[in-house]
Amino acid sequence: MTKIGANYHANLQQEQQWTNERAKATKNILNNITTKLSEEDKNTFASQIGYEETLLALKASQNGKAPGLDGIPYEFYKKWTKYEDDEDEIDVLAMLSMVYEDVETHGIMSEEWTQGVMCLLYKKKDKRRIENYRPVTLVNTDYKILTKAIATRLGKIAPSLIHKNQNGFIPGRGLYDATRTSQMMLEYCE
Template identity: 35%
Template sequence: KAAPEEATYLLLSQTRTDLNRLFIEDAGRALLWSKQRYFERSNKIDTPLARKIKPKYKSNQFAKIVDKQGVSHDTPREIRDAFTAYFAKLYHHTPSHNESNQTLLTDIEGYLTKSNIPHLNEQQIAALDSPFTEEEIREVVKELKPNKAPGPDGLTGQYYKCFANSLVPRLCPLFNTLRGGGGLMPEALLASVVLIPKPGKDVQGIDNYRPISLLNTDIKILAKLMALRLGPMLSTLIHPDQVGFMPGRQAFENTRRAADLIWWARSRKVPSLFLSLDAEKAFDRAEWPFLFRLLERAGLPDSFLALTRALYANPMAQILIPGTDPTPFPIRNGTRQGCPLSPS
């Protein structure tokens, strides 16, 4: 347009044609690569298969919620208040069960003394007790998924990946300070909670939702560091029957064990039965005094216990309901679904 000559116009047209051809070739390669990956992995227990069978959830809108007393709530504010009251009670279901209750602590100690809790060896304790390094933190930051929903501070994994050179040297001394018993600001421990409906359940039932905590990314980095250190040692502490969340163990092992037991009972004509038990709200009802005493009995060093206590020192949560401002409430029991350390 600046120099409307025919030669310039022809050159511009040719350049546009070449650029479009490159775009088409690039799209063709991407499509071919996608087909190849799908062909290679579609019949395996892998991401493509999981995506195909994963149910499509509706958008997180709530038309009506019925609380435990049978009262219906149908405005966004009422629904928010109902969920907040329900989860505030769930996460503080037994106020007397705290570390100032000496009777409770005595009962816990008596139970653990009789339970013959496995103990880490000196080498494992030393590995858990060593300070964090910048290299460890960088590896965790590299593995962050850039598009995961952030916590209340709004800082995504992509932010930490882009500014790793500036952030990692600051995170390392912070995390190591916590090993000595330091604490975190209350804002750091605030989590936004999104509610996922449980498959096959009535979506109007207030207890038919799974709370997923959206933690601040720096807290997830710390929790992931702890989980990576503790993970290889879990087989020392956890019975072989437990296969969920255990590195190196698979769910089919228990399926195979059940099939073997059925065969054994039938071949020897031994009257038998299988009993399936499900702990309701297992993540949410875990009591901290018991967990902390259990970790001590297992031999976890004081520095690791201090890190764990820092993550559970007055945490807060807020339920996200479209069309309302969340109301924070304290958490006094349970482990957060969405925290990398919780399964461990």
């Protein structure tokens, strides 16, 4: 079962062949992008993820989520994070922030840090068909905290870069906006 699942989902993720037509289309699209980051946003995005951003990412993380291969859950980091100025208290989050700074400066030194384990979750229909299972990759919590901090930072600047009609996954925009726009267009056409 493991081999069947791995083969099926690996084939779905294969990179498409890069054709001349695809390269031209991509170049055309990229050449027509007019939105750009401000210098302030560039500097903000280029700066290292600090303790405060790491803390916000940890606080935004839900307890009870499955950890990765190292088995360390969010609750561990929340328990051993120093929330008050107590010199005797261990602050694991401060150590984790230093690791993140090192990763940003020198790159990822260990592949184990970014490895995950794929689990298949049944969706619906025939349980005997592999396409009816959704792959979920469990990655280490320390890696999830870092990616959450990066995603939060990106979420702050994304609305200024992405067209106003793009509603999905943009803070402050929702599916209702797209639905309402479609309804208004239909009413106008009638």
